[in-house]
Amino acid sequence: MSDINTIIKPENLIYKRTDVLSDNDLSYCPGCGHGTVHKLIAEVIEEMGIQDTTIGIAPVGCSVLAYNYLEIDWQQAAHGRAPALATAVKRLMPEKNVFSYQGDGDLAAIGTAETIHACNRGENIVMIFINNGIYGMTGGQMAPTTLPGMAASTCPHGRDVSHDGEPIKISEILAQLPGTCYVTRQSVHTAANVRKSKKALRKAFENQQANKGTSLVEIVSNCNSGWKMTPIKSNEWMEENMFPYYPLGDIKNQ
Amino acid sequence: MRELKLMKGNEAIAEAAIRAGVDGYFGYPITPQSEVMETLMAEKPWETTGMVVLQAESETASINMVYGGAGCGKRVMTSSSSPGVSLMQEGLTYLAGAELPCVVVNVVRGGPGLGTIQPAQSDYFQTVKGGGHGDYKLITLAPASVQEMADFVELSFDLAFKYRNPVMILSDGVIGQMMEKVELNEQKPRWTEDYINENYPWATTGKKANRAKNIITSVQLEASVQEEFNHKLQAKYRSVEENEVRFEEVMCDDAEYLIVAYGSSARICQKSIEIARAKGIKVGMLRPITLYPFPTEQLMKRAKQVKGMLSVEMSAGQMVEDVKLAVECSVPVEHFGRFGGSVHSPGEVVEALEQKLIGG
Ligand SMILES: Cc1ncc(C[n+]2csc(CCOP(=O)(O)OP(=O)(O)O)c2C)c(N)n1
Ligand code: SF4
Ligand SMILES: [Mg+2]
Numbered sequence: 295m296s297d298i299n300t301i302i303k304p305e306n307l308i309y310k311r312t313d314v315l316s317d318n319d320l321s322y323c324p325g326c327g328h329g330t331v332h333k334l335i336a337e338v339i340e341e342m343g344i345q346d347t348t349i350g351i352a353p354v355g356c357s358v359l360a361y362n363y364l365e366i367d368w369q370q371a372a373h374g375r376a377p378a379l380a381t382a383v384k385r386l387m388p389e390k391n392v393f394s395y396q397g398d399g400d401l402a403a404i405g406t407a408e409t410i411h412a413c414n415r416g417e418n419i420v421m422i423f424i425n426n427g428i429y430g431m432t433g434g435q436m437a438p439t440t441l442p443g444m445a446a447s448t449c450p451h452g453r454d455v456s457h458d459g460e461p462i463k464i465s466e467i468l469a470q471l472p473g474t475c476y477v478t479r480q481s482v483h484t485a486a487n488v489r490k491s492k493k494a495l496r497k498a499f500e501n502q503q504a505n506k507g508t509s510l511v512e513i514v515s516n517c518n519s520g521w522k523m524t525p526i527k528s529n530e531w532m533e534e535n536m537f538p539y540y541p542l543g544d545i546k547n548q
Numbered sequence: 549m550r551e552l553k554l555m556k557g558n559e560a561i562a563e564a565a566i567r568a569g570v571d572g573y574f575g576y577p578i579t580p581q582s583e584v585m586e587t588l589m590a591e592k593p594w595e596t597t598g599m600v601v602l603q604a605e606s607e608t609a610s611i612n613m614v615y616g617g618a619g620c621g622k623r624v625m626t627s628s629s630s631p632g633v634s635l636m637q638e639g640l641t642y643l644a645g646a647e648l649p650c651v652v653v654n655v656v657r658g659g660p661g662l663g664t665i666q667p668a669q670s671d672y673f674q675t676v677k678g679g680g681h682g683d684y685k686l687i688t689l690a691p692a693s694v695q696e697m698a699d700f701v702e703l704s705f706d707l708a709f710k711y712r713n714p715v716m717i718l719s720d721g722v723i724g725q726m727m728e729k730v731e732l733n734e735q736k737p738r739w740t741e742d743y744i745n746e747n748y749p750w751a752t753t754g755k756k757a758n759r760a761k762n763i764i765t766s767v768q769l770e771a772s773v774q775e776e777f778n779h780k781l782q783a784k785y786r787s788v789e790e791n792e793v794r795f796e797e798v799m800c801d802d803a804e805y806l807i808v809a810y811g812s813s814a815r816i817c818q819k820s821i822e823i824a825r826a827k828g829i830k831v832g833m834l835r836p837i838t839l840y841p842f843p844t845e846q847l848m849k850r851a852k853q854v855k856g857m858l859s860v861e862m863s864a865g866q867m868v869e870d871v872k873l874a875v876e877c878s879v880p881v882e883h884f885g886r887f888g889g890s891v892h893s894p895g896e897v898v899e900a901l902e903q904k905l906i907g908g
Binding site: 345346347348349351352358359361365366367368369370371372375378379380381382383385386387390407408410411 | 571572574600602604605606608609610612613614615616617619620622624638639642646741752753754755756757761762763764765766767
């Protein structure tokens with residue numbers, strides 16, 4: 295019988311939590327995709343060795359306190375304004391790495407103008423976009439990305455597109471703009487998808503270092519609380535309903 | 549020797565900003581202040597000092613760009629006129645809540661609504677009483693000449709960084725558009741990142757291994773923490789009120805009546821004083837240079853000497869409320885002013901003085 299202490303040795307270490315993640319308890323609901331994406335960003339920052347040169351811009355939404363979880367310098371923006379902050383931070387300090395982290399309400403409703411114009415100017419930043427089709431933080435109201443027929447607290451009978459319009463495919467819109475160099479849609483609900491998302495995030499930061507313009511990484515994610523499902527059920531529902539409307543993969547890669 | 553130039557108030561703001569070594573300007577066009585960004589774009593300071601100048605998609609975006617830049621410890625500013633400044637109120641309360649230094653210029657025009665492009669002073673309440681939500685204050689400077697438009701840029705940045713608070717230069721369409729001789733400072737260098745890290749250790753310039761991460765935020769979900777933070781803000785404002793009151797007095801020594809006026813109204817009232825004194829009316833003027841903090845104590849002092857005060861402003865009567873509060877109704881305080889884009893003449897002010905205070 296081998297003693298556990300003979301196994302826990304530096305030479306046997308094959309995986310370790312990155313130091314870019316803090317020890318703080320996450321404020322996210324168990325099963326939520328936000329935490330997974332945080333971990334991936336932290337790993338990419340560590341692997342690229344850019345912890346001391348990266349500035350994150352946190353949104354208003356469930357990830358408003360993202361700054362508690364990654365050990366980098368952060369600014370917290372007003373609802374929807376993260377791309378404007380990121381624009382100034384990057385232009386004033388072009389040698390730093392700058393990213394915004396935003397939900398669908400933040401990026402595609404209240405902040406649409408800031409989003410489109412930052413992308414149109416080709417701001418040399420990374421925008422990380424968590425599309426969970428709902429306003430998670432405020433208790434599950436309809437988002438610009440809520441699916442047709444999908445119920446939310448402000449459309450309890452399901453989104454009626456004749457009343458509220460179709461959900462907005464903002465990433466496809468942003469891919470039209472010459473300022474974006476990379477627009478991709480990923481998810482973090484399986485191990486394989488987690489790996490793909492991490493690659494996409496790394497590519498986005500590398501694009502920034504190569505001065506290529508705006509990179510947008512959309513993560514279609516679950517909101518088990520807002521959708522009123524178990525985490526497992528929410529991931530199944532996401533595969534069946536969200537992915538057909540928001541197909542995964544690169545939308546633009548230049 | 550400072551360089552002498554003939555220029556518009558708006559141009560002076562731009563020129564002074566470059567020479568002060570300001571790091572960034574973000575704006576959106578609106579009359580009567582578009583010359584600020586136009587001058588900057590024509591001068592191309594990014595080729596000389598490295599100053600960033602960017603036309604944003606809206607005033608909402610420009611004030612949030614200011615937030616981002618200020619969070620990095622950079623000296624950043626924006627300018628606009630009334631409707632644009634209304635759009636900036638969200639950003640201003642966030643800046644105050646995150647304790648960020650920045651300079652915002654409002655070249656006021658007549659309102660409400662889209663109003664008129666003609667000058668006014670009707671954004672006084674918005675500026676000194678809040679404008680955005682929450683208990684916060686903007687340090688507010690009111691220039692009365694093109695020279696002060698230039699001089700107040702650097703002064704505003706000094707105050708903004710001293711108190712970690714947004715500073716408003718509350719100007720108006722008269723000062724913005726009129727041309728005067730102005731003495732300009734020598735070019736100063738922009739701050740280096742080392743200087744910022746040393747003097748403003750809160751700035752988000754990237755987390756160094758030897759310090760904790762820096763977080764610029766205005767969110768405190770816990771009520772008790774938020775209350776404590778508010779107490780800290782209030783203590784800061786008390787210190788501003790104690791140390792930063794600025795005003796100018798004109799012919800106050802023997803005055804029996806006092807005009808209180810700021811900005812272009814104060815310029816007009818200088819002529820009114822001459823006319824009144826020629827008629828034998830002993831009138832002086834107190835010109836608040838800081839509207840917040842307001843020269844409350846000095847007004848109370850003058851209240852013991854004069855028979856009445858006339859607040860002259862291009863508004864329906866806003867600053868007059870602060871004058872009344874300052875003198876605690878110990879003397880009659882009246883308001884006079886044309887508004888909605890109209891500007892009073894010196895003679896109209898003297899008439900108002902005679903009718904509202906002397907004859908009354
Ligand atoms: C100006 C303003 N309007 C409304 C709100 C309330 N609010 C907070 S978060 C939020 C929605 C966030 O949804 P999303 O961006 O999708 O993020 P999620 O919580 O789903 O991750 C809203 C409407 C606010 N904080 N500020
Ligand atoms: S409300 Fe939804 S998005 Fe927010 S933490 Fe919970 S599961 Fe995640
Ligand atoms: Mg959402």
